[in-house]
Amino acid sequence: MASNSSGGSSDRQRIAQQRLSIIAGHLQRPEDGEWAIGAEECKAQGSKPNVSSKGRTVPRRRQEIMKWNGWGYVDSKFQFNKKGQAEFTGKRYRLSGMVMPALKEWFESTFGASLQHKTPASAIPNSSAVQPPILNEAFVEDLKSTGIPFSQDAEDRVFRAHGHCLHEIFALREGKVGRVPDMVVWPSNHNDVVKIVELACKHNVCLIPYGGGTSVSSALECPPEETRTIVSVDTSQMNRILWIDEKNLTAHVEAGIVGQELERLLNESGYCTGHEPDSMEFSSLGGWVATRASGMKKNIYGNIEDLVVHIRMVTPQGVIEKSCQGPRMSTGPDIHHFILGSEGTLGVVTEVTMKIRPMPEYQKYGSVVFPNFEQGVACLREVLTLITNVFAGHALKPQKFYITKFKGFDPNRLCVATLLFEGDRERVLQHEKQVYDIAAKFGGLAAGEDNGQRGYMLTFVIAYLRDLGMDYYVIGESFETSVPWDRVLDICRNVKERIIRECKERGVQFPPLSTCRVTQTYDAGACVYFYFAFNYRGLSDPVHVYEQVEHAARDEILANGGSLSHHHGVGKLRKEWMRETVSRVGMGMLKSVKDYVDPGNIFGNRNLL
């Protein structure tokens, strides 16, 4: 999934050499030369996501434009053509239609994969392969009378039975389908949701809210032991901006809207939210709230909890919301914080008021190469403290400078930091210079705008790479944590090492890709992403091996002072660590909230607790 690799040490050295020469070449001739590593091609061709897409809304039948068993749009994917060259299909991305000769070499050398050894996905299962729906007839009758559209179609149901965890996608590619929702319902506004929840309570039906479907925590999996009718509440049709308040710079938005559309609609009025999670093409506002999402530009704009001013959620006990839009309140514990991160266990988020900002007048990408990861991390921290001091007085206007990306290859080798500066032109240029000066203190070299833009844009196509890998015996995933600054280097080294050793112990035949990067920075720490993938030829149960290794890696993260999750959430995948994470009393608090708000466990996805 990542552009950088750490396979066998000789491979790594060779790739590092390549990288060095690429960067050196780039420093001399910014627009010239062929890129030796495939993943770099995507960056090179990266573009604003999906600008060409005309459809304003996510259709009810999502499978018509989106893959049912992989990431993103049906028409967009990496594949190897007849000449064995990688290409990206479709027309949506600027990368689309491009041929990337170097990707094959990178792919083969990193994973020991071969184009001869394919593992194609199976076709979409026909409706007979899917369990017939368990239907609560009385509920269906009452629902019909409300006029809210719903479906019991097998494809619709299968599509909403999973997120994007490796095991979920792997099972789909093998044509295996477990417990799926019994029906899908599409409310088109807050009142529809109120009706649906009322009916669910009345007839004791299980509801699972469904937003963008990009979960990576098994949060959307239907509990196999659930015997009631499971209704997937698809919020995609609740996608309007209800109003924009230009005096207070807020917008009131229906929670089903997906990120790219929210951004596009606001841009039309000259505004933005600045919230850009990697999944923003598909993930929804309600999903962000329910999982405590974080975006790449959070250093300027803030995380979702900083962005929301008001939240409206429908629960079995009724609607919860605040009575005003004061920017901060001292009224006991903030009830927003029961909603933020509730992962669909308490109700459906229907409307959100969030902060907006004028679109930045000028954007500039940049990048810095450091001799090693340690110095990169040290610089990143320095930049953060210095710049916050320098610009403490400019809180109102959009922050201008910003670090998005930070890619570590290996603790002992060079790494690249990619930067994005936003604001008015003069300021941007001034800050840019300051950052490069600081970077120079840590041995960093400015490596050009293009490199920065590529790194930034890679985020949106990176998820497509996993599907390519899965066609050729390569499985992998990323997972994240947050950790205090002084532990960043230790946690990176220890977790990567643990992954490599666990793979070896569990019989993985090829050296795994085990790498990491720092993606977000805070005053007191950073968010670290780990990328882990391996070639599973020769393993009888690769997903099980994968899960064991990821489990061990999570243990290692916790033992090294990392958090259970920075923004992916807990879902069902990480539930077992919740008690030690929030303490027994903390669990009791959460449990009592759940017991009060939803005594009948109508929102029965069994996440979190």
Added chain:
Amino acid sequence: MTNTYRESDRLCLENEEFVDILEERRHSSDLGHAFRTFSPHPYKGAPPCSAGELSKTVLDSQHLRYVTKEIATETGASVDEVKDDARVILEEMSQNLQLGFIRLMGYTLTKVFKRLFTSIYVNMEGLSMLQQAVQDSPVILMPNHRSYVDFLIISYVLFTYDIPIPVIAAGIPLAGMKIVGEILRRSGAFFIRRAIGSDKLYWAVLSEYVRTIVRMGFAPLEFYVEGLRSRTLKSLTPKLGMMHMVLEPYFKGEVYDITLVPISISYDRVLEESLLAHELLGVPKPKESTTGLLKASRVLQENYGSMHVNFGRPVSVRQLCQGKINRCQYNLIPRDLPQGPSAEVQACVSWIAHLVVRLQEQGSFISPWSLMACLFLQAPASALTEQGLPWQQLTEKTLWLKKLALSFGARLHWPGQTPDADVLSSTIALHRSVIYRKSGRVFLLLEDEPARKRPISAVDGVNRTAAAVLMLASYRNQSLHVFIRPALLATAVRITKSTRRDELFVFFCFLQDIFSNEFIFIPGKSSQDFEEACFLLKECGGICVGQEEVTEAEAGLEVLSFLCALLQPFIDSYQVIFSFLYELEAHVFSEKEFVPAVRSFATKLILSGDLHTYEALSSDTQKNILSAVRRLGAVTKLRVSEQNEYKVNKGAVRQIENILSGKIPPQMLQTAPDARL
């Protein structure tokens, strides 16, 4: 409970290749060896770190900054003053490893070793495992400590085989030796004060220094977990301070793993042999000085047989701690701040330290001489000095014991091609400083009389015999770890006269408890130890083991008698001191008066013929007993002043004495905490 561990232990013994590293030195140039190309592969290609850089890192560390500030606040001194103090401590401590000096040492040691030893055996498999381990994670070399010769032998071997030279923790007295101190420093030694006590700054500097070495991993760290050179040649109870410092970087996640390499160094004959006994009898240890060393050069004229350096299988700390340590406990306090270890960590560190010492024991080689010493000591001292033992009988008995030792899994250094009689004869010849053979009998050699006018007193006579006996006892001690578990069981069978397995186990645990300063038992492993003892004694025909019952086998007399007699000197010594404590007039005594008082008490009993072992005179035994009675709560420390004072609970002492002599039946004993039968 399964007994398979024994078999698997024994498997490791097969196919070991030991190479005599002196062999090559005898055939090629010593200078060539000293100037060989040295190109080790250190941990993850860690760059070499100069002594200056290391010191700077330590002084600049957050931990030291914190402690410095704290001390400044407490004492009213300025931070800079405290920092200067820290710098002075660090200067006194620092190693200054230089390859040039290693070469010089290499050259000198080759000359010395060739003169002293017939051969130095090193296991090649252990070395190649070490070579690999050094690249994977920081390595801690943990040798046992029986002689000053230990000190540089490991560096010498690693230099010869292209493995990074270790930095070595040494006692500060060595640093005080003219020239030698500096040579050791440049060969990688760093120096630690003996009694650090509550010197906060010293602790802080030392612990940061050690942790920095481990974290950086530019060189392996070598230290003696026993803390001191063992005067009795028996394993010592491990000291935990250094162990804590070494393991902390793993607990706190600063390194992925740490590898411990137990190393067993065994000697046929120890250079300091006569010194040892005198130290134990209260002749104070000569201060380490260069002239002392030069005087000791007399020892260079003698032959000391063979030496074995057995590099044990590297042990991963990460694996050892699995399920024992929750590393999350360090999440809530900055890792740079001093933080006392939790009970969980203390238990785990102690367990690891004991485990390493056990591994050292299992890796050590036992000489025929040590087996003979076991047998000698079972005869009355007077028989040894006056009548002598018949050589023929001694030979037969030694060969019998050899078989027993092998069946207990011992590693013997027994030349295979030579006839047994010749092996034993040459053993006697090697140890002619202790023993001599005359007309078919073997006698204990007492030290030459100092030319004196007046006849020696009876007390002097006791001391003279004691010196010889204690020297013998030291060599016996080299093989005690092989026999100790079955010996405890045999003793339990004989003393309790019980046949019930559960009762024997309770008594076995009692013995382990009371002797835990004497012998190394891994905490919490009593049941396995008991099972092991049952298994071994059954295998050699000593006992019959049923579901509920353990009985003496008909043919078991010889084995059981031997094992009980092996332990008898310890039991006698303990009983003597129990009576001493019991008969004490006051209830309070000071540490200072304890040792001489016990010594004269025991001497009287020896002279009156009531005490048969001279080992009660050993200060080591006396200290161990004091620790044991303190641990058992029969004696409590009153004051920590210049004179440590103790209060005796005579009832409790009597109770222990009665249990040990079998006057209290085992069913009356409390069940040991970890009794799992």
